[in-house]
Structures are given as structure tokens and as C-alpha cells.
Amino acid sequence: MPVPLLDLRPQLAPLRAEILAAIAEVLDSTAYILGPRVASLESAMQAYCATPAAIGVSSGTDALLSALMALEVGPGDLVLTSPYSFFAATGSILRLGARPVFVDIDPQSYNLDPDGLQDFFTRRPAETARVKACLPVHLYGQSADMARILPLCAEHGIPVVEDAAQAIGARCPLGPAARRAAEAAMSTTAPGGDFAVAADWHRVGSMGLVGCFSFFPSKNLGGIGDGGMVVCRDQELAAKIRTLRMHGGTSRYHHDLLGGNFRLDPIQAAVLEIKLRHLPGWHLARRRNAERYRQLFTSSGLVAEGAVSLPVAVYQREAVAAGIADFHVYNQFVVRVRQRDELRTSLHQAGIGCEIYYPVPLHQQGCVAKLGYNQEVFPEAERAARETLALPIYPELTEEMQQEVVRAIRAFYRHS
Numbered sequence: 001m002p003v004p005l006l007d008l009r010p011q012l013a014p015l016r017a018e019i020l021a022a023i024a025e026v027l028d029s030t031a032y033i034l035g036p037r038v039a040s041l042e043s044a045m046q047a048y049c050a051t052p053a054a055i056g057v058s059s060g061t062d063a064l065l066s067a068l069m070a071l072e073v074g075p076g077d078l079v080l081t082s083p084y085s086f087f088a089a090t091g092s093i094l095r096l097g098a099r100p101v102f103v104d105i106d107p108q109s110y111n112l113d114p115d116g117l118q119d120f121f122t123r124r125p126a127e128t129a130r131v132k133a134c135l136p137v138h139l140y141g142q143s144a145d146m147a148r149i150l151p152l153c154a155e156h157g158i159p160v161v162e163d164a165a166q167a168i169g170a171r172c173p174l175g176p177a178a179r180r181a182a183e184a185a186m187s188t189t190a191p192g193g194d195f196a197v198a199a200d201w202h203r204v205g206s207m208g209l210v211g212c213f214s215f216f217p218s219k220n221l222g223g224i225g226d227g228g229m230v231v232c233r234d235q236e237l238a239a240k241i242r243t244l245r246m247h248g249g250t251s252r253y254h255h256d257l258l259g260g261n262f263r264l265d266p267i268q269a270a271v272l273e274i275k276l277r278h279l280p281g282w283h284l285a286r287r288r289n290a291e292r293y294r295q296l297f298t299s300s301g302l303v304a305e306g307a308v309s310l311p312v313a314v315y316q317r318e319a320v321a322a323g324i325a326d327f328h329v330y331n332q333f334v335v336r337v338r339q340r341d342e343l344r345t346s347l348h349q350a351g352i353g354c355e356i357y358y359p360v361p362l363h364q365q366g367c368v369a370k371l372g373y374n375q376e377v378f379p380e381a382e383r384a385a386r387e388t389l390a391l392p393i394y395p396e397l398t399e400e401m402q403q404e405v406v407r408a409i410r411a412f413y414r415h416s
């Protein structure tokens, strides 16, 4: 039985009629640029993330780019980020003429390591003074350690921009120190903050000053094309991003800021608003699938033999004790494996979808390396790039399909 890495058809089938009707409504409205559908999705995202502002944009990449533009990141500035992620954040930093400064990842979560961040601030004070923003990524569906990242950045007055493209809805526990730091950072770096960080478990995107989402079809909330969203805890900054989205025009044909065309399409917004209602159920199904894999892999003996290391849901125990569901939203189920490249070939031959996210760490990408910025090594990012493999985890995956995946991996290690 072939098992695809991702199949969007079973998700579409039950929603197809509703989605077609929503598309027809946009078509007949002739409101083809922004308009009520985009505003409505913005309100829904604002409520879902519990943030005071949301701005629909053209992609996750443009969410990052416009957020950094609003913070006036430019030539000579440094932006701290992860060396192990999709290219969009690093690309946006470079496009603005700024320099990405990488901090290695934590090998358990694959997210930016707060110890590395602390070490950077301690050992490189001159560079710290030039840091314009810190851009952690919530990779694979789980939040970075914001309880530590927020206070560390706040100490240095550095605003935090979250790349939440892979983790919409995921929650992170913030202790009182992080909450205070988040509030303090907001008032010192961006006056006009009006959002008191309240309860303990926060959704990604809502903890830093700005959060960036992608609606690329393979994300947990995916459109039928490109789309993105910026959420923001500061109304002034949000207004600036809205302006940047329309070529920096505060009124028509008057351009005070240099922006771009970063608008979200209303057809995408209409589809996404329908899908957003199903997101909690899809998250639940992804977590159920993750638990099934854990049982299947454990009983296969592959974990005990050290052939396969399962992903670590770092907040799971604490969340379950607190009755919190979305501690991980499993955009990807990523295992570390022995003989990764051979296993991947063997699975593909068996008709089983799997992919390497990401084979080349960002500091080693051609267009980054040739700038000569980052001569350091980032051992954990490099090891992750060599050892990890993403397996199918989409909500509609059946138990039989998961058994097939584990059987194929079991067979590979028996023969190798």
C-alpha cells in the first residue's frame, strides 16, 4: 500500500461544496482586493491567537519580510535566528541588507537554543548592540522555548519576531518572568502596546512583538494557493504593517514608507476561514497519529535498537497535567534515524512518502556562505540535517497506513 507524505484530497472532500460556494461569493461580490473576506479572516485569526491585531498578507515569506521592514531592519543590522529551518526568515533578513546571525538549535526540539542565545549576549556585547530583532522559528509544530527567549531578549531591548509558519495554534508555557519580560519589551521597543499577556499557555505568534504565519497548502492551515498572516501585539506597529502591505501608502498615491504589494487574496481568505473552524480537529488527529507512531515504533523494537529516535514533545507532560491540548501540532513528524539517506531511498522505492527537512543548514546555503558572514560551525544544526527524516502525519492518515510505514522501516533495518 503506497503512503503519501501528504494527501490533501481527503481533507477537501467534505469541505468541497462549502469552499466552492465561498469562492463563488467572492467572485460575484467583485471585491477582489482585500475587502470583507480578508477582514473577517483577520478577526478570526486575532481571536484564535489572542492577539490585538492581525494583518492578512500574500505569503509566510511576505509576513516575515513586512514584519522586519516595519521594525526598520536594514543594512548594518544583525538579526538573530536559527540555522536549521526553511529559508524564508534568513532570506528576508538578507533581502533587507541585514545580516543573519545564527544561534545553534536544541537537539531535542530543533528550535533555537536559549543557552546559545545567552552565550551570544554574554560573549559578543559589541554585536549584541547591533541586533535589531530576534527571529526564533517554531519548527515542525512545537514552540521554541519562549519562556527563556523572551526575557533574554527583553534584557537587551531586542524585539522578538516569531516564525510560526509550521506551528499555528501550538501553545507554549510562559512563566511569570517571561510574561513580565514580554510586557516590558513591548513598551520599550514599541510604544503603544496595549495587550497584557495574561494566562499561562500562549499560542505561537502571540508571545513576541510580531508573529508570522504561512497558509502554504502543506501547513496545518493551508489555502488553495499562497497566503500568510502577521499578528502583532502593538497597534502602532500593526498599522505600519498594514501600510507597508499597500506600498507604504497612508492615503492613495501618497507613499510615506517604502512597502510592497503584500496583500492576502480574498479567495484565499474565504477558504481559510472555513478551514480554520476545522483546525482544532485536525490538530487532534495529528496528535493521535503521533501517539500511534510512538506505540508502533516502540513495539517494533526500532527505538530500543537505536535505529529510530522519536520526536520529543517537550511540553507534553506539563501540558497534559494542566489540561492543555495544543502542546504540539505536528506539522511534521520528524525522526532521527541511522543510515538516513539509504532509508529514504528504500522508503521511496516502497511507495512511502518521506522527506528531509532540511538537508542543508542555512549557514551552509550557497547564497549565505558566499557572503562570508557565518564562518562558525553549528554542530546540532549540521547533525540534524544529516540524521532527520519526516514521515507522513497528516490528519486523515489511517492506522493501517502508519503500520505500513513502520513495517517498511522495520524491513529496511532487518536487511541492512
Ligand SMILES: *Cc1c(COP(=O)(O)O)cnc(C)c1O
Residues within 6 Å of the ligand: 059, 060, 061, 062, 085, 086, 088, 089, 137, 163, 165, 166, 213, 214, 215, 216, 226, 227, 228
Ligand atoms: C512555509 C514556511 C515559511 C514560508 O511560507 P510561504 O508562505 O511559503 O512563503 C516560512 N517559515 C517556515 C518555517 C516555513 O515552514
